Amino acid sequence: MTGAQAMIDEEALAWVIRTRDPEFTDWENFTLWLEADPARASAYDALMAADADLPGILPADPVTLPIPANDPGERRWRPMRWVGSSALAAALVAAISIGTLRRTDIYTVATRPGETRSIALEDGTRIDVNGGTTLRLDRNNSRFAALDSGEAAFTVRHDAHDPFRVTVGDALFEDAGTVFNIVRTATATRIGVSEGKVIYNPQAEAIALPAGRALTQDASGVRVMTISPDAVASWRQGRLSYANAPVDQISGDIARSLGVRLTATPGAAAMRFTGTIRLEDHPARFFATAAPLMGLSAVRQGDGWLLKEGDGAPR
């Protein structure tokens, strides 16, 4: 390939990316670029055709990739590399902690399903712990928390020189002046930010999550999405708010908040819901209103409840 052709291809690729953007409007400049040399249109066409073929060789989108729950085999999308980089981040944080010679004195806070607790840390940070949660804290370092399972909302007193850090499995969240909520289930970690900013894995991916942003990390990878700041940690106000959330996730939240055993049929679990559900102490009364709201029905099953499709009001 000649240097001139390489140059045209390089520019054409930049235009492919620009024109592929749904917000692209600069067609006049694109016209001017094309008019300068007929070879440019051909290069653009060839690259657009190559671009159109890309999905054929791309691994499936991690967001839509269904992961069989009971498939111990190799996953097409390996979570390992996230683990790898965040383990590195964790190692770096550990090194920093050792560097400042802080001796750790870890203790565990656990709540039963349905029980909530509010913890005030020395530095002015407050942690609201939802039901069914295990959290580890350090008596000698009030800027650290580890969420092992369940859900907690953090209202952090910000200190730029000493950021508050929450580790969740291999992931690390670092505050930048913040109110945020973290959920850890057996398969996923979710964080929602309602005020300020949180940095996800600051030493690796370093994804900034400002207020109104949420992040999910599961076996299929990491995903960032928009969330209403009001919906973050709404369980503290006795309600659960969602925008297009899978029922699978919602049923986990309900079980934690209400202290009931709750399962969903595969069909119901795959459905999505947008709206606010008011929490209520009495499960039967709660499900009588909440289930139809989600277009589902709830039935008692043994010592718990089952969410299933149908009999609900149309959404």
Added chain:
Amino acid sequence: MATGLSAIFLNNRPALLRFLRARGAGADAEDMVQDLWMKLEAKDIGPVAEPLPYLYRMANNLMLDRYRAATRRERREQDWAVGAGGVMADPSQDIAIDQRLILNERLEQAQAVLRDLGPRVELAFRRFRIEGVGQRLIADELGVSLTTVEKDLQKAYHALLALKQRLDTE
């Protein structure tokens, strides 16, 4: 039917014609503008946020379709020439096992290419190319500048197009 879009088409007909010529439509540019007009008239397209860019995009898509049809025709003629023509099997039907293996291998290679670029580049590319999210929003989401996203996407495209070329010539 003189909807807003049609009125904007009429006002910008010369610019669209000029664009199609620059895109390589040559002597067919006039016909293609006419084509565009017919499409507008035939479909009752609802209100469009940015009408002129919308019309340009339609024109660009016409050119892309034309290019695709031409390359397909070329390939078919080549296939006939080497005697490999005849009934073309639907590629979506019944992929042979060895082909499936090749496909899997390709997916794995593409995955490795994306992985080597690092999580931010991969995340940006997936949002852009698979989910169709704009660069401005991606920059917001990742907390990086628009330029960074542009560079990330170029990196990802370079690597994947190089891989595609390698796979195509294999």
